Structure formats: structure tokens, C-alpha cells
Amino acid sequence: MLEYILKRFGQSFLVLFIMSILVFVGVNLVGDPVEMLINPEADQAEVERVIRELGLDKPVSEQYWYFLTNALKGDLGSSFIYNEPALKLILQRMPATLELALFSLFISLIIAIPLGIYAGYKPNSKVSKTIMAGSILGFSMPTFWVGIIFIMFFAVYLGWLPSTGRGEIGSFLGIESSLFTLNGLSHVFLPALNLALFKISSVIRLTRAGTREIILQDYITFARAKGLSEKRIVLVHILKNILIPIVTVIGLEFGSLIAFSTVTETVFAWPGMGKLIIDSIYNLDRPVIVAYLMIIVTFFVFLNLAVDILYTFLDPRVRLKGMNQ
Amino acid sequence: MSSRDQNFKNFWRDFSVNKIAVFALFIFLSILFVAIFAPLVSPTDPYDLNSVSIMNSRMPPMSEDFAGNLYVLGTDGAGRDMLSAIFYGLRVSLGVGVLSGVFALIIGSIFGISAAFFRGKYETIIMRIVDIQLSFPSILVALIILAAFGKGVEKTIIALILVQWAYYARTARASALVEINKEYIDSARCLAFSNTRIMFKHILPNCLAPLIVVGTLQTAHAISLEATLSFLGLGLPITEPSLGLLIGNGFEYMYSGDFWISIFPGIALLITVASINLVGDHLRDMFNPRLQ
Numbered sequence: 186m187l188e189y190i191l192k193r194f195g196q197s198f199l200v201l202f203i204m205s206i207l208v209f210v211g212v213n214l215v216g217d218p219v220e221m222l223i224n225p226e227a228d229q230a231e232v233e234r235v236i237r238e239l240g241l242d243k244p245v246s247e248q249y250w251y252f253l254t255n256a257l258k259g260d261l262g263s264s265f266i267y268n269e270p271a272l273k274l275i276l277q278r279m280p281a282t283l284e285l286a287l288f289s290l291f292i293s294l295i296i297a298i299p300l301g302i303y304a305g306y307k308p309n310s311k312v313s314k315t316i317m318a319g320s321i322l323g324f325s326m327p328t329f330w331v332g333i334i335f336i337m338f339f340a341v342y343l344g345w346l347p348s349t350g351r352g353e354i355g356s357f358l359g360i361e362s363s364l365f366t367l368n369g370l371s372h373v374f375l376p377a378l379n380l381a382l383f384k385i386s387s388v389i390r391l392t393r394a395g396t397r398e399i400i401l402q403d404y405i406t407f408a409r410a411k412g413l414s415e416k417r418i419v420l421v422h423i424l425k426n427i428l429i430p431i432v433t434v435i436g437l438e439f440g441s442l443i444a445f446s447t448v449t450e451t452v453f454a455w456p457g458m459g460k461l462i463i464d465s466i467y468n469l470d471r472p473v474i475v476a477y478l479m480i481i482v483t484f485f486v487f488l489n490l491a492v493d494i495l496y497t498f499l500d501p502r503v504r505l506k507g508m509n510q
Numbered sequence: 511m512s513s514r515d516q517n518f519k520n521f522w523r524d525f526s527v528n529k530i531a532v533f534a535l536f537i538f539l540s541i542l543f544v545a546i547f548a549p550l551v552s553p554t555d556p557y558d559l560n561s562v563s564i565m566n567s568r569m570p571p572m573s574e575d576f577a578g579n580l581y582v583l584g585t586d587g588a589g590r591d592m593l594s595a596i597f598y599g600l601r602v603s604l605g606v607g608v609l610s611g612v613f614a615l616i617i618g619s620i621f622g623i624s625a626a627f628f629r630g631k632y633e634t635i636i637m638r639i640v641d642i643q644l645s646f647p648s649i650l651v652a653l654i655i656l657a658a659f660g661k662g663v664e665k666t667i668i669a670l671i672l673v674q675w676a677y678y679a680r681t682a683r684a685s686a687l688v689e690i691n692k693e694y695i696d697s698a699r700c701l702a703f704s705n706t707r708i709m710f711k712h713i714l715p716n717c718l719a720p721l722i723v724v725g726t727l728q729t730a731h732a733i734s735l736e737a738t739l740s741f742l743g744l745g746l747p748i749t750e751p752s753l754g755l756l757i758g759n760g761f762e763y764m765y766s767g768d769f770w771i772s773i774f775p776g777i778a779l780l781i782t783v784a785s786i787n788l789v790g791d792h793l794r795d796m797f798n799p800r801l802q
Binding site: 196200204207208210211212214318321322324325326327328329330333334336337341437440441444445447448451452462463466467474478481482485489 | 530638642645646647649650653654655656657658659730734737738741742743744754757760761764765769772773776779780783784787788791
């Protein structure tokens with residue numbers, strides 16, 4: 186068991202190491218950031234001074250070693266554009282992204298779980314078929330396009346909700362978030378709904394599949410034989426059992442919400458880290474690109490590690506398989 | 511030949527049970543036709559500078575210019591006919607999506623089938639890479655590649671191949687593992703056929719059904735992902751205007767109420783992706799033995 190966990194840990198660090206080489210070398214091969222930073226009328230001496238200052242005159246391998254040793258100390262380099270540590274820039278924008286992702290996870294769950302259970306409980310009814318057809322449509326809709334339509338309809342045409350920015354920030358229990366003010370909520374609603382759309386479809390499918398399986402189990406037949414009301418069977422017996430697979434998937438889904446928020450943040454000008462990375466790619470702000478990619482890869486690697494280890498505790502079959510390997 | 515005809519007849523009999531899937535297939539084939547013959551079916555050539563006039567920019571749908579040309583879906587900011595731009599855009603989007611899908615299918619099947627065939631350390635390493643890659647969301651994988659190596663047609667296609675190959679590899683390995691234990695593989699081994707011949711002449715054809723299902727759903731996903739990346743300005747360059755770029759062009763006119771510039775390309779994208787998904791979904795149900 187311990188051996189398995191250690192092995193998975195080692196593997197995670199190997200993945201991180203390979204990713205760091207790939208990202209660092211790749212980013213440092215693309216474009217010429219000096220050209221974008223410097224006044225075009227600057228003379229050769231000035232250009233060379235800037236190149237030296239940024240450390241771009243050294244070979245990539247030396248730059249990488251420098252980056253790696255500093256990264257292990259928690260310094261991911263400084264932004265070319267903002268002249269601030271890249272890590273600080275990203276951490277500043279992280280709360281905005283997290284609050285967007287959390288709120289959209291909440292929206293997708295309260296919409297998708299009831300619809301999914303219904304579709305699994307009565308798979309042949311007209312409503313269920315409509316729900317499933319709708320989920321294919323939701324799967325097929327390009328997120329950014331739906332975002333544009335949301336803005337056009339709710340913000341420009343109806344004028345109900347604001348279309349850009351984060352709004353007022355309130356404080357509750359020491360946590361600062363725009364979820365705590367009405368103005369903030371009105372700002373977060375459209376982007377969060379937009380981001381949730383894709384997840385709604387996948388959670389509906391997951392819940393439906395789970396419900397259809399559970400409904401055939403003996404304990405449901407037994408509950409019916411005992412004379413329990415259908416309402417109680419659905420709300421207690423089905424819902425409880427369906428939550429186990431859903432909760433495990435949600436951990437991973439939350440990560441993908443953060444990854445997909447780059448798109449939504451760009452459409453809604455949401456000041457989170459997703460918008461920061463897209464802007465940095467445009468500006469060839471290498472340290473920020475590398476820092477963002479490394480942070481998000483680290484986040485995913487450890488999220489997966491946590492889920493895998495949790496599984497070994499929850500499901501003995503995984504534990505045994507891991508031991509045999 | 512006749513048994514192949516019979517196979518096709520059986521396939522069609524099963525497929526045509528679902529009327530929605532048949533309709534979706536019809537829509538998809540029409541889109542494919544329009545995309546392939548875009549220069550012939552488009553009212554104008556949207557990228558011929560002589561026929562495009564800035565005087566005609568941002569005209570609403572169903573309006574006419576001074577020369578009496580009708581713009582059914584209006585014009586964009588540069589005065590291009592939206593309908594023609596969408597036809598040409600479908601061509602780019604479908605081309606990139608299908609091309610990357612085919613390459614990913616080939617690469618994924620080679621790795622998946624060989625992993626199942628040779629087993630051992632080789633299989634462990636390949637499947638670990640597949641697992642690790644599938645634990646990242648597709649957009650993140652594409653973002654890493656495009657942020658690290660820059661944008662462009664080839665890079666977008668490479669990014670889409672890298673996003674998809676792991677799905678094919680996993681599917682190919684799973685079905686190859688089932689096939690390998692069957693008797694015809696034993697007899698092929700007894701005849702001392704080469705490993706390559708057994709893998710690709712005997713195992714591969716029998717793994718095609720699940721691969722085709724994954725292929726349709728993945729191609730739909732690739733088209734949608736390419737549109738997203740191009741919209742973000744990370745995918746295709748403006749010289750290859752896919753549907754995603756067309757929608758992005760309309761994005762700047764969003765607040766002025768010129769809805770048609772980004773809505774119509776989006777509808778075209780939605781119909782394309784949804785029709786492929788509907789066909790793929792039905793194919794999956796058809797090939798799923800548990801539902802039969």
C-alpha cells in the first residue's frame with residue numbers, strides 16, 4: 186500500500202519534471218520577446234543590454250537550470266511586461282478563477298442531478314428523451330459562442346446583467362469574494378452559467394447512467410417490496426448511492442472547469458488567471474506562460490494523485506491491483 | 511463482394527432504426543458536400559479582393575448592395591458575404607478536424623494494438639502515458655502545446671492529434687486484448703505470419719467498430735476544440751479562416767448589435783458538431799453488446 190503510494194508520488198514528480206522541460210524549452214523557442222519589449226529605435230548596445238538583463242544570451246540548457254533551481258525555491262521568474270514576480274501575478278488572479286469555477290460547479294450540479302435522475306428513472310418518457318437530446322446539444326455547443334450569445338441577449342439586448350468584469354467584492358469570514366455581494370453575483374452569473382453548460386451535459390449523462398444501474402439492484406426491489414414510497418426511494422436510496430461516483434468525478438471535473446475557464450474568462454473579460462495566460466501568450470511574456478502552465482500542471486498532477494489514493498482507500502479492488510503491479 | 515453488400519445491408523438495417531441519427535447523417539453529408547464544393551456553391555468568393563468591397567460592410571441579412579447582389583446572411587466587417595465565408599470556413603474546420611482525427615486514429619491504433627500484442631513493460635509504459643494524458647482536460651493539452659510552440663496550421667493539427675491519440679490507443683488496446691485470445695490469431699501464429707501482419711491484417715480489422723465510434727465522437731470534439739483555439743487566437747492563422755475565426759471576427763461587433771456576424775458561423779458549427787455527435791451516439795449504442 187505504502188509502496189504503491191510512493192510509486193505514484195515518484196511518477197507524479199517525473200511527469201512534472203518532463204513537463205517543465207517541454208514547456209520551458211518550447212516557450213523559449215517561440216518568437217522574440219525582446220522585439221516586443223524594446224523601443225524599435227533602440228540601438229544595438231541597448232538591445233544587447235536588455236537581452237543580457239533578461240538572461241536570454243545564455244544557452245537554453247543553462248536558462249532551464251537557472252529556472253529549475255529558482256522554481257524549487259518558489260521563484261518562477263518575473264513577468265517581462267508587469268515587472269512583478271510571475272507567481273504573484275497568478276496568485277492575485279487565482280481567487281477570481283476559483284470563485285467562477287466553484288459557482289459554475291454549483292450551478293451545474295443543482296441543474297444536472299435532478300434532470301439526470303429523472304432521465305434514468307423514467308428512461309422512456311418524452312421528457313427524458315428531450316433531456317437526453319438536450320444534453321447532446323449542450324455537448325455540441327461551442328462554449329465561447331454561447332458566451333457571446335449570452336452577452337448579446339442578456340447584457341446588450343435585455344440589459345439585465347453586466348457582461349464584463351468581476352463586480353464588487355465582499356468579505357465573509359475573512360474570505361474575499363464577489364459571491365458575497367449582489368453586484369458581484371450579478372457579474373458572476375452569466376460567465377458561470379456559460380462555463381457550467383458543458384458540465385451540465387456530462388453530469389446529466391453520468392447521473393442517468395448511475396440511476397439506471399442502481400434501479401436494477403436488489404435493494405431497490407427490496408425497498409419497493411417493503412412498501413416505501415417512490416419519493417423516498419428516489420430521494421434516499423437512489424440519490425445517496427448515485428452521489429458516490431458523482432463526488433469522485435467532481436474532483437476531476439473541477440480541474441477541467443479551471444482549464445476551460447480560459448475560454449469563458451476571455452469572452453467575459455473576467456480578471457482571472459485564464460485571461461492572464463491568454464494575454465501573456467499574445468505578449469510573449471515567457472515567465473508568466475511558463476509559470477502558469479507549471480502551476481496548472483502541478484495542480485492537475487496532484488489532483489489526480491489525491492483521487493487515486495482516495496480510491497485505494499474506498500475501493501479494495503484498486504488497492505489489490507496496485508499491490509500486484 | 512456479396513457478403514460485404516450483405517454486411518452493409520445489415521448495418522443499414524440497424525442504423526436506420528433511429529430516425530434522428532439518419533436525419534443527422536443526412537445533414538452531415540450535406541455539410542460535407544458544401545464544404546468540399548465550397549468554391550462552386552458559394553455565391554461569391556469571400557477571399558477574392560476584387561469582389562469584396564468595404565462599402566458593403568456589416569449589412570444585415572437579406573440586404574442587397576448597389577449592384578443588386580443579395581446577401582442572405584448579411585456581410586461581415588470587411589464586406590464579405592457571410593454565407594460564402596461560412597461555406598469556406600466549414601471547409602477549413604472539417605479539413606483540420608478530419609485530418610487530425612485520421613492521423614490520431616492511425617497513431618493511436620498502432621500504439622494500442624502493439625501494446626496489447628507485445629504486453630510486458632512496453633504495454634505498461636504506453637498505457638501509463640495514455641492514463642497520464644487522459645487525466646488532463648483536452649483544452650489544457652492543446653493550450654500547453656500551442657503556448658509552447660506557437661500557432662499555425664501544422665501546429666494546430668499536431669495539437670489536435672496529441673489531444674486525441676490517447677483515446678484511440680485505449681480503445682484499440684481494449685478491443686485488441688479481446689481479439690488476441692481468439693482462435694484465428696492462434697492459427698495465424700501457427701502459419702508463422704509476421705507480427706506486423708497479424709497486428710494490422712488480422713487484429714486491426716476486428717477492432718474497427720469501436721474505433722469508428724470513438725472516431726466520430728472525437729472528430730466532433732476536435733472540430734469544436736479547433737474553433738475554440740482559433741477564437742482565442744491560438745489556433746489557425748487568419749489566412750485559414752475557420753468557423754472559430756469567423757465567430758471571433760464577429761466578437762468585436764457584439765455590442766453594436768450586429769448579431770449575424772458571429773451567430774451564423776456559430777450555428778453552422780453547432781449543426782456540424784451536433785450532427786456528428788448524434789451519428790456517433792447512435793453508432794455507440796448499436797455496437798454496445800450490453801444494449802442488444
